[in-house]
Amino acid sequence: MFSAIYIENEVKHYKRVELMLSRYPDVPHIFCERYGEIFNRNSQNFRLQKKSPALILARKHGNLVLPAPKGYGFDNGPGFYFSHMFNCVYDCRYCFLQGMYRSANYVVFVNYEEFESALHANITKYPGPSVYYSGYDCDSLALEPVSKFCKYFLPFFSKHPEVVMEIRTKSTQVRTLLESTPLKNCIVAMSFTAHDEARKWEHKVPSIAKRIDTLKKLQQAGWPVAIRFEPLIYEPNMLQRYLSLFEQVFSALDSSAIHSVSTGEFRMPAEYMKNIIKLYPDEPLFARPMHKKNGVMSLFDKNNSYHEAIEKLLLRFISAEQYYRCV
Template sequence: MSSLKKDVCNPYFSHIYIEKDVLKHPVTKKILSLFPNAQSLVINHYKDIFCRKNQNFSLQKQTPGLILARKHDNLVYEGAPVCQNFGNQHFYYTSSVMNCIYDCEYCYLKGMYPSANIVIFVNLEEIFKEVKGILARHPVYLCVSYDTDLLALEQVLGYTKEWIRFTAEHRDLTIEIRTKSANKKVLDEVRPDKNVVFAWTLSPEKITVDFEKHTPAFEERLSCIQAAVKKGFQVRLCFDPLIYCRDWKEQYRNMFQRVFSCIRADEIKDVSLGVFRIPQDYLKRMRKQAPASAVLQFPYENDKGVYHYHKDLTEEMISFSYELVRKKLPMEKIFLWEKTKEEK
């Protein structure tokens, strides 16, 4: 997709759409106070904006609007099969925010959502209530930053801190905060907790530059991870998705060397490895939006409705990465994408 000049597009969050029901919610008021120049529009339901037909995701991504809404029903979901559960039996995820401020070319959100506008569900207290209900039945492992990057939005939202506070009050709850952010500030403001896992997604610098637009550079992320381990936070490193490029071996070898030259095995909780994989419907939509994207136009193989690299390449990428990580970490700290594990 050709990028438009910055002066042609409106700035991020130039338009804020607010559901009538949440006009008076404290989170709404807080967010509106941060964007005094935005155009605020009252709407009935977030889907009136988010689910309009035939939206241009790529263009919206260059100037996303903000939608403030109330989440109804299904506030917490059971984990999807394509997601890594890290050996947790009661694996759930929740989406207090839909969409992300980063613009990763391969991101599944581009195929999953009809719009690039960011939806913030302001009723976090109701999500907490539902989690409490599940906790009454059994312990919960909950991913709170799956369909977004909460840490990247922390300055606007403060949800990371809210989740950490909630987790501190419920010892059967473990949360994972998945991120590509390099927001060190939050790490100074919260206390390390064994039930809070910060999971950084890392890609080689070349992949970051080529395919992860607006994300912090590899070294910035690494520096943030170093700060986190130094403070004693639970840190997970997600080398997932592994992305193919012509010199992928060199790129990933260099990355693993760099990462493990800075971080000791005993400083991190675990590592996940997985190749790029995506449901067929999502990829179909994403390919249509980005015909010039090599990462999306790669001739993937369709395996029961999920596209991924062909078997040999998948195995080669996983084995290569696994061997390098295995030199630094014990086996039990390395999690592979389950489908691949079955194949191995």
């Protein structure tokens, strides 16, 4: 899975790190002072590294819990995110991470105890309902067999029922969840695009059918699940494609028990978009007319009706109270 594993000297004696390394005895183990020596160095090619990425095990210093971007997520009080990992094992062409980072290597921050302390401090500072998003800078579950992220943090959130954790993912790696007692305040949010879009742009991602089956297993086991139809990217026959997807998704699940469903248009900071176009100059997706507003690029014209039409289709399957638009 990894071309090499880099380990910060500061964390090499962590029991968690030793267990991770024991899984890959035949992969080169290389020690370094700081993860940035590998992750942030110049003259890296994200596209080439994506074919054979390395794993970097590090300690994160500061900024362990951050405010969620405006318009991200659902309304349940203040929103925050925490990232135990940088980069994603999947290769979605529309993903902003490839424009955000120089490197396609995976960084896993192993100082979970410090994350836990920061979360506790933030919950104390902002008492009452709030949401903590995991999966903003990575896919939270895709490396669960290695990171044991959920296995560590589920007990913490079980002690704080007043706050919600959303695990955003496209992964089917849910064994830890299925072997754990379901938490009402832990939501597994699965992302989807329509079939043709998924085939074109979501490389290495589990199939739509497998993702739906994963949600079904979680829902039957008692876990709250949510669905994120993002990003919406205009294609011919878009409404029919999404109607087909909605029928497939909601016929397999108990729609009334779904925590929330959202849609969101394709959007990306202009600087990230510029970097991605350099990586994929022949990608037709990035040759389309773009709209720039407040430094953010989007494909949808805000005056057209495609998003609203999709929302009307979606509301055939769920209640208005379950729905929100991510902006």
